[in-house]
Amino acid sequence: MANVHDSGYKFLFSNRTIFRQLMESFIDQPWVRQLDFDRAEKIDKSFIDEEYRERESDLIYRIPFDKLRASPWGKEAVYVYILIEFQSTVDRMMALRILNYVVSFYMELARSQHLDKLPAIFPIVLYNGERRWTAATQLAELIEAQPSLGEYSLNFRYFKLAENELSRDALESIGNIVSTLFLAESRVELNRLLDRLVTLFDREEDKQAVSLLINWLRQMAVHKRISQEDYSRLEKVYRSSEEVKTVLANTFELRDQALIAKGREEGREEGREEERQQSKRKIVLAMAQRDFAHELIADLVELTLAEVQGIVENAARPPAENKDLSQ
Numbered sequence: 001m002a003n004v005h006d007s008g009y010k011f012l013f014s015n016r017t018i019f020r021q022l023m024e025s026f027i028d029q030p031w032v033r034q035l036d037f038d039r040a041e042k043i044d045k046s047f048i049d050e051e052y053r054e055r056e057s058d059l060i061y062r063i064p065f066d067k068l069r070a071s072p073w074g075k076e077a078v079y080v081y082i083l084i085e086f087q088s089t090v091d092r093m094m095a096l097r098i099l100n101y102v103v104s105f106y107m108e109l110a111r112s113q114h115l116d117k118l119p120a121i122f123p124i125v126l127y128n129g130e131r132r133w134t135a136a137t138q139l140a141e142l143i144e145a146q147p148s149l150g151e152y153s154l155n156f157r158y159f160k161l162a163e164n165e166l167s168r169d170a171l172e173s174i175g176n177i178v179s180t181l182f183l184a185e186s187r188v189e190l191n192r193l194l195d196r197l198v199t200l201f202d203r204e205e206d207k208q209a210v211s212l213l214i215n216w217l218r219q220m221a222v223h224k225r226i227s228q229e230d231y232s233r234l235e236k237v238y239r240s241s242e243e244v245k246t247v248l249a250n251t252f253e254l255r256d257q258a259l260i261a262k263g264r265e266e267g268r269e270e271g272r273e274e275e276r277q278q279s280k281r282k283i284v285l286a287m288a289q290r291d292f293a294h295e296l297i298a299d300l301v302e303l304t305l306a307e308v309q310g311i312v313e314n315a316a317r318p319p320a321e322n323k324d325l326s327q
Contacts, residue, residue, distance in 0.1 A: 009084055009128070010057040012181065012216055016040055017209035019061060021178045023080070026161055027124070035078065036064040043079075045108065047101040057084045058101065065120075079121040081105065083158075086128055094135040095142055098123050099156045123158040128185055133162040172196075177204065177213050184217055194248050201244045211237045214244060284311045 013019050020037040043060040059082040066076060083098055091097065102121055109115065127133050136142055139156040163182045171179040171186070180200055184193055197214055204210040215236055238244050280301050287297045288308075298308045 008216060008219070009086060010059055012212060013059055013082065013084070013126075014042055015209050015212055016042075017206040018177050018212070021176045022126075025174050025176060025178060026166075027122075027159065029122075029159075031065070031078070034066045036066075039064050045105070047104045047108075049097075049100075056086065058082065059084065060105070077119055079105070079119055080124065081121055082124045082126055084126045084128075090127075090129070090131055090133055090135050092135045093142065094125060095137060095139045095156065095158060098125060098158050099139055102156075125158050125160050127160070127162040127164075130164060133160060133165070175200070175203075177210055181213055181216075194245075197248060198241050198244055201238065202241050207239075208235075208237050214238065214247070218247065281311050284308055285315055288312045 013022060016037065019040065023032050023035070023037070040061050040063045043062055045060055046058050048056060048058050061080045061082075062077050063080065064076065065078045081098075081102060083101065085094075102123055105121060106118055109118065125137075137157055137160050139154050143154065163185055166182055166186075168183065168186060171183045175196075177200065180193075180196055183196065197210075197217070201207070201210050201214070212235070238247065280303065283301055284297055284303070287300075288294070294305060294308045294312070297303075298305045301308070303311075
């Protein structure tokens with residue numbers, strides 16, 4: 001599976017079941033068990049800087065804390081801020097950037113609500129790139145240690161979830177929608193992935209959520225990306241494992257056909273490029289026979305002077321010598 005991402009990845013985690021599985025399976029914090037995911041609410045806000053919107057997405061959930069007491073909104077709620085990084089490079093200043101997003105969110109809450117205290121915000125960086133994550137997770141690591149500011153030094157840390165640091169065995173043992181997504185990103189063997197998707201569909205109660213994953217993988221397998229106009233295609237819900245098997249078989253058949261067609265087109269393009277080069281050679285030789293300066297020929301035909309001189313010198317050699325040089 002190609003490791004290509006766009007805002008469709010955010011669309012996946014906008015599903016409440018998928019978000020819950022992310023939190024319960026991959027965020028090893030004791031308070032997660034006290035979140036009332038049945039009343040989780042996605043907040044329609046984004047704090048990504050304009051220059052980063054091609055490389056990342058953010059997602060915000062508000063979840064009541066301590067489901068045993070049915071906590072009222074605004075009193076005991078936790079906000080989870082997820083920054084989804086799908087760029088290939090690692091920003092060493094990530095701690096500073098995500099702190100900026102969290103502070104911007106706090107400022108928005110302070111302006112729009114009358115709060116005695118600010119709510120808890122848990123920041124997550126979800127990284128699905130191929131390179132090893134090397135950025136500091138604590139802001140203090142980015143600040144000079146001297147002079148020591150003691151209790152006045154800034155203290156901030158985000159939770160890093162790097163997919164490429166998760167073992168395949170651990171993902172397979174979890175066996176839910178999110179772990180299957182991460183397995184697909186790790187280029188697991190195709191037949192194994194298809195079997196796992198069918199098994200997941202049979203076991204998962206939320207057919208809409210697992211169908212969303214299947215549709216996302218279908219779009220990525222064939223088109224390598226998901227545009228916002230294609231979101232409606234992700235919402236189809238499958239009714240049986242047999243339908244899932246048929247859809248997946250057709251998907252990867254279409255992918256193979258697309259790869260074959262791409263190969264043929266690349267072959268035709270190579271042929272067209274050779275024709276263009278042959279045409280340029282003929283023009284160069286015709287102009288050289290009329291005693292055009294080589295510098296002028298190079299400028300008109302858009303070749304380097306060395307390329308023009310090479311064409312002329314090669315044409316002047318005896319045929320046998322040219323044949324020897326081509327071997």
